[in-house]
Amino acid sequence: MTLAYRTPLPPETLAAHGVPADWRYGMADRVRFRELDVLDHVNNAVYLTWFETVRVAYVRDYGISRYRPEDPRMVLRATGAEFHAPLHLDDEYIVTARSTRMRRSSFQMAYGVFSGGRMAASGHAVIVMLEDDLRTRREIPDAIRQTLAARDGAVQE
Amino acid sequence: MTLAYRTPLPPETLAAHGVPADWRYGMADRVRFRELDVLDHVNNAVYLTWFETVRVAYVRDYGISRYRPEDPRMVLRATGAEFHAPLHLDDEYIVTARSTRMRRSSFQMAYGVFSGGRMAASGHAVIVMLEDDLRTRREIPDAIRQTLAARDGAVQE
Amino acid sequence: MTLAYRTPLPPETLAAHGVPADWRYGMADRVRFRELDVLDHVNNAVYLTWFETVRVAYVRDYGISRYRPEDPRMVLRATGAEFHAPLHLDDEYIVTARSTRMRRSSFQMAYGVFSGGRMAASGHAVIVMLEDDLRTRREIPDAIRQTLAARDGAVQE
Amino acid sequence: MTLAYRTPLPPETLAAHGVPADWRYGMADRVRFRELDVLDHVNNAVYLTWFETVRVAYVRDYGISRYRPEDPRMVLRATGAEFHAPLHLDDEYIVTARSTRMRRSSFQMAYGVFSGGRMAASGHAVIVMLEDDLRTRREIPDAIRQTLAARDGAVQE
Numbered sequence: 001m002t003l004a005y006r007t008p009l010p011p012e013t014l015a016a017h018g019v020p021a022d023w024r025y026g027m028a029d030r031v032r033f034r035e036l037d038v039l040d041h042v043n044n045a046v047y048l049t050w051f052e053t054v055r056v057a058y059v060r061d062y063g064i065s066r067y068r069p070e071d072p073r074m075v076l077r078a079t080g081a082e083f084h085a086p087l088h089l090d091d092e093y094i095v096t097a098r099s100t101r102m103r104r105s106s107f108q109m110a111y112g113v114f115s116g117g118r119m120a121a122s123g124h125a126v127i128v129m130l131e132d133d134l135r136t137r138r139e140i141p142d143a144i145r146q147t148l149a150a151r152d153g154a155v156q157e
Numbered sequence: 158m159t160l161a162y163r164t165p166l167p168p169e170t171l172a173a174h175g176v177p178a179d180w181r182y183g184m185a186d187r188v189r190f191r192e193l194d195v196l197d198h199v200n201n202a203v204y205l206t207w208f209e210t211v212r213v214a215y216v217r218d219y220g221i222s223r224y225r226p227e228d229p230r231m232v233l234r235a236t237g238a239e240f241h242a243p244l245h246l247d248d249e250y251i252v253t254a255r256s257t258r259m260r261r262s263s264f265q266m267a268y269g270v271f272s273g274g275r276m277a278a279s280g281h282a283v284i285v286m287l288e289d290d291l292r293t294r295r296e297i298p299d300a301i302r303q304t305l306a307a308r309d310g311a312v313q314e
Numbered sequence: 315m316t317l318a319y320r321t322p323l324p325p326e327t328l329a330a331h332g333v334p335a336d337w338r339y340g341m342a343d344r345v346r347f348r349e350l351d352v353l354d355h356v357n358n359a360v361y362l363t364w365f366e367t368v369r370v371a372y373v374r375d376y377g378i379s380r381y382r383p384e385d386p387r388m389v390l391r392a393t394g395a396e397f398h399a400p401l402h403l404d405d406e407y408i409v410t411a412r413s414t415r416m417r418r419s420s421f422q423m424a425y426g427v428f429s430g431g432r433m434a435a436s437g438h439a440v441i442v443m444l445e446d447d448l449r450t451r452r453e454i455p456d457a458i459r460q461t462l463a464a465r466d467g468a469v470q471e
Numbered sequence: 472m473t474l475a476y477r478t479p480l481p482p483e484t485l486a487a488h489g490v491p492a493d494w495r496y497g498m499a500d501r502v503r504f505r506e507l508d509v510l511d512h513v514n515n516a517v518y519l520t521w522f523e524t525v526r527v528a529y530v531r532d533y534g535i536s537r538y539r540p541e542d543p544r545m546v547l548r549a550t551g552a553e554f555h556a557p558l559h560l561d562d563e564y565i566v567t568a569r570s571t572r573m574r575r576s577s578f579q580m581a582y583g584v585f586s587g588g589r590m591a592a593s594g595h596a597v598i599v600m601l602e603d604d605l606r607t608r609r610e611i612p613d614a615i616r617q618t619l620a621a622r623d624g625a626v627q628e
């Protein structure tokens with residue numbers, strides 16, 4: 001592979017690596033030695049960090065927050081992963097992200113990890129938008145709602 | 158608190174720290190600087206590592222595996238966490254574990270993180286028992302089934 | 315061991331676990347599964363995190379900084395570790411810290427990791443005190459200088 | 472930058488990014504959210520993991536070990552880092568490695584982290600070659616000695 005790493009990949013590159021077309025946002029990376037555990041495969045908690053890495057880029061690139069003082073604070077309410085095939089040292093993978101559902105002040109994301117042409121892991125997260133006090137919920141602006149619906153097909157609940 | 162750290166706590170100690178009685182297995186620890194992220198609270202992936210720490214001790218103490226060559230290989234099929242209240246530097250917490258459901262060759266666990274008398278986070282995992290080839294499923298022995306039912310009230314499905 | 319974990323231990327407890335008397339500050343902990351790497355021993359970078367954990371407590375307990383806005387900002391200029399014996403899952407250890415040398419606006423610390431009655435690893439760090447701009451050096455106050463000299467035998471250079 | 476990530480870069484690419492010519496081996500990567508700490512810069516222990524990531528690739532690419540059963544076991548005896556400038560979220564960097572000195576059964580490596588055209592951090596490690604018992608030292612083969620001298624200018628002590 002001569003993938004651009006840690007950079008959003010164009011749709012044709014995602015498709016060429018076996019990522020289904022309903023994933024529009026994905027970045028490539030490679031398994032590091034420290035991400036393995038004694039069992040010689042990627043440790044479960046590491047997948048959440050991969051989801052976080054792609055989420056931070058996604059949130060910026062979709063215009064949800066630029067992490068400026070005036071932007072909403074975003075907090076994770078829940079997250080998880082399912083493991084379909086183990087990953088090993090130096091394996092290349094593409095981690096994908098999309099928004100699936102929106103409520104008044106929260107939205108749900110799905111994640112995928114694709115390697116060797118198949119989905120090695122999947123995941124999800126529920127993200128809540130808050131005011132600076134980190135208590136008061138903040139409504140998702142309409143512009144963002146439209147972006148999530150248009151780009152990812154996220155459904156309003 | 159003068160808790161014994163990283164050691165299974167007796168039921169009365171769990172109760173004294175606000176852990177409901179249906180949790181029989183828990184260990185205390187304290188938030189480290191490196192477990193925080195830029196937002197100054199414990200990072201989401203760290204909770205999975207806490208669940209793993211208690212799970213490894215639980216699996217040994219319940220006699221599920223002593224990690225010897227003849228013991229079953231255990232692999233995580235899924236895991237996740239829900240966050241109810243943030244944790245900060247030096248917060249003391251008790252992380253609890255129990256088995257909730259059993260199938261032929263897999264079982265489901267629940268986790269809790271208690272701090273300041275309330276549940277700060279909860280979690281779950283699905284664990285599959287495998288032969289050495291890491292492919293063939295291995296049945297859960299009856300003795301273990303009985304232990305999980307007797308100690309934790311785990312239900313056979 | 316029935317050690318108090320993650321709490322500064324009294325001198326007699328340190329002595330009882332083989333820590334030489336020139337270490338006055340140490341805390342106990344236990345190796346976690348995630349701290350191991352594929353080689354089944356504690357990964358090298360983890361030792362720096364242990365040094366950091368004890369350093370953060372030391373800095374607070376010695377009154378060097380309480381991490382309030384008016385306190386000096388402290389930045390690591392260098393750090394390192396030497397490994398004398400590997401550590402494994404569930405090994406109990408005591409990580410110790412002391413200040414060894416002071417300059418105008420920086421001081422040097424030494425660290426030790428003791429397990430099974432011997433030193434398993436040692437380490438060091440150079441810490442610089444800065445103003446809020448994180449550029450201008452800030453002189454170490456006399457009161458702190460006296461504390462580091464009196465408690466740890468730190469030498470003014 | 473349109474760098475190939477996590478892949479050894481050709482000399483002209485290293486030079487174009489301000490890496491001095493005495494570094495022959497380097498790979499690019501980018502700072503992740505989880506690598507930051509509360510102070511909003513890359514945490515000190517993370518640099519050791521970056522050195523490890525490049526070291527594992529270096530050891531393979533220089534033919535020192537392919538991590539097969541018959542290959543020498545390599546253990547870190549010491550490692551450390553010096554910090555010259557902080558790194559922040561999404562900063563791109565090149566981490567470089569070279570061997571500097573060789574003894575009978577150990578060799579010393581140096582590391583660099585280059586970002587924005589300057590060296591942001593440097594580091595070192597002492598690596599010992601051992602037999603499978605992880606106790607008996609194993610002599611460095613002549614072929615490897617010649618490689619380290621020819622490619623990196625490593626000096627025999």
